[in-house]
Amino acid sequence: SNGDSVVTLLDYGAGNVRSVRNAIRYLGFDIKDVQTPEDILNANRLIFPGVGAFAAAMDVLTKNGQVFSHFLACLAKQEYDGLVAAFCSLAEALSAYIEKDRPFLGICLGLQLLFESSEENGLVNGLGLIPGVVQRFDSSNGFRVPHIGWNALQIRKDSEILDDVGDHHVYFVHSYRAMPSDKNKDWISSTCNYGDNFIASVRRGNVHAVIACLDVRTNDKGDLVVTKGDQYDVREHTKENEVRNLGKPVELAGQYYKDGADEVTFLNITGFRDFPLGDVPMLQVLRYTSENVFVPLTVGGGIRDFTDVNGRHYSSLEVASEYFRSGADKISIGSDAVYAAEEYLRTGVKTGKSSLEQISKVYGNQAVVVSIDPRRVYVKDPSDVEFKTIRLTNPGPNGEEFAWYQCTVSGGREGRPIGAYELAKAVEELGAGEILLNCIDCDGEDDFLVSLDVINWELNRQGKGFDVDLVRLISDAVSIPVIASSGAGAVEHFTEVFSKTNASAALAAGIFHRKEVPIRSVKEHLLNEGIEVRI
Ligand code: 1PR
Known part of the structure; x- marks a missing residue:
């Protein structure tokens, strides 16, 4: 019922895809046929066994697949994703689906259509996701065309889908192929030699990342330390009430890199009240870390416009530039992105002036992360609130079946009148390239010695896995x-979040700092569970 046993099949009716249907059923999956672009957008895994000619296939894909009655039905049911799909073609839905890095298997023409164009029927544009032109084999060198028969693959990069293919021999029947080039080399997973070395398979994305996060702040003695909160409270529950000290930022980041972290994130958690450019140690942490850590480094905290005590104004772009100059690959914006999204939703105008818009304009979307710090708010009835609610897997303390996720600023201290859903969509439009989705309710360790309240303890989600409802x-x-x-x-918990949601990466802090679970174990576990990771 949750779609886990279903494979969505894009069969546009041009040929025989029975063997693919049989194979899917043999593997124990049910088949859902694509009827509308919306079916593609809603798929959990999609197979596109392209058969027939390039131009005819593109013709079907680019036609608007929707009928007016479907549009009206969506409108009546307030299914707005359906409304969007009503105006898009199968090709647009397919591109959006693949660009979102969702599980996709294209076979034969289903692969070729991903390239820029094909010469099969004159020059016809493809979906343009992979650089290159699909061209006819050159028969002048003595090789018969079409190329028909079993041939061996030359594996270019790990591609587990090919591992079980007997001796890497597969059967070909085709006259057209795309050739490897500098522009598409990152995509190629295998080639085959038939007169020339053509691209036999491609593979990209859907590799999940494990990110180690270091929340950093100055403790009461003035040292910059890695700390970790419980639901964002970073002070020890002792008489001294000190800031929890879990180690030195540069050392820990180096350790996590050696342990196999795919990315390292520093969050300067008091940046909202301090001025980051005055925080020279934080910039030094970045400089030293980037000398030895060769995975992407993200830094967040305090990225906003600021006027110092002498009246000198610094733009958020200057703050971000200094972070980039010191070794950050990406910057992360928390509070300031909430204010920007609120204003955008209120006015409907992109002013171009927010830190998010300015930094992504100069450094590119891929360099700008928005960090969301939501807190769950239980509701009995979704119509009680103006924000997007979800039906909860685990009901709330008073049996509430719904919740919305309220965004906060200043490290969770202040709740704002905007939900995580509304914020995420707004910041995407404003230029965010990635979302770091925290959840205050789940953050940190479940310290039940402190919370002796039994009901609270049972409801406590800390250390019990990611908030799958929210992430989904x-x-x-x-x-x-x-x-x-x-x-x-x-x-x-990592397997759970990757298998039940479309998260691209999972971030953790406490279990790594407390040395409960090494990063290597997480990645080995994921690999054993069939989830692709970099080892
Ligand atoms: O608002 O732009 O100055 O950015 C401040 C940044 O600092 C935000 O990204 C915000 O998330 C972060 N932050 C502020 N206060 C705290 C705090 O803990 N008191 N930390 C804080 C956020 C949350 C996660 C944490 C995960 C995983 N930390 O990053 O690492 O919850 O923890 P777990 O695996 O132990 O459960 P601005």
Whole structure:
């Protein structure tokens, strides 16, 4: 019922795809046929066994697949994703689906259509996702065309889908192929030699990342330390009430890099009240870390316009530039993105002046992460609130079946009148390239010695896994990558979030700092569970 046993099949009626249907059923899956572009957007996994000619296939794909009655039905049911799909073609839905890095298998023409164009029927544009032109084999060198028969693949990069193919021999029947080039080399997973070395398979994306996060702040002695909160409270529950000190930022980042972290994130958690450019140690942490850590480094905290005590004004772009100059690959905006999204939703105008818009304009979307710090608000009836609610897997303390996720600023101190769903969609439009999705309810360790209140303890989600309801809501709402964060307590939690949601990466802090679970174990577990990771 949750779609886990279903494979969506894009059969546009041009040929025989029975063997593909049989194979899917043999593997124990049910088949859902694509009827509308919306079926593509809603698929959990999609197979496109292209058969026939390039031009005819593109013709079908680019026609508007929707009928007016479907549009009216969506309108009546207030299914707005359906409304969007009503205006898009199968080709647009397919491109959006693949660009979102959702599970996709294209076979034969289903692969060729991803290229820029094909010469099969004169020059016809393809979906343009992979650089290159599909051309006819050159028969002048003595090789018969079409190329028909079994041939061996030369594996170019790990592609587990080919591992079980006997001796890497597969059967070909085709006259057209795309050739490897500098522009598409990152895509190629295998080639085959038939007169020339053509592209036999491509593979990209859908590799999940594990990110180590270091929340950094100055402790009461003035040292910059890695700390970790419980639901964002970073002070020890002792008489001294000190800031929890879990180590030195540069050392820990280096350690996590060696342990196999795919990315490292620093969050300067008091940046909202301090001025980051005055925080020279933080910039030094970045400089030293980037000398030895060769995975992407993200830094967040305090990215906003600021006027110092001498009246000198610094723009958020200057703050971000200094972070980039010091070694950051991406910057992350928290509070300021909430204000920008609120204003955008209120006025409907993109002013271009927010930190988010300015930084993404100069450094590119891929360099701008928006960090969301939502808190769950239980409601009995979705119509009680103006924000997007979800039906909860685990009901609330008073049996509430719904919740919305309220965005906060200043490290969770202030709740704002905007939900995580509304924020995510707005910041995507304003230029965010990625979303770091925290959840205050799930953050940190479940310290039940402190919370002796039994009901609270039972409801406590800390260390019990990512908030799958929330991650699913947001990762389905936007087409930029979403990093799931908060609540990881065991290796299984990573598998859960990757298998049940469209998160591209998962971030954890506490379990790594407390040395409960090494990063390597997380990645080995994911690999054993069939989830692709970089080892
Ligand atoms: O608002 O632009 O100055 O950015 C401040 C940044 O600092 C935001 O990204 C915000 O998330 C972060 N932040 C502020 N206060 C805290 C705090 O903990 N008191 N930390 C804080 C956020 C949350 C996660 C954490 C995960 C995983 N930390 O990043 O690492 O919840 O933890 P877990 O695996 O132990 O559950 P601005």
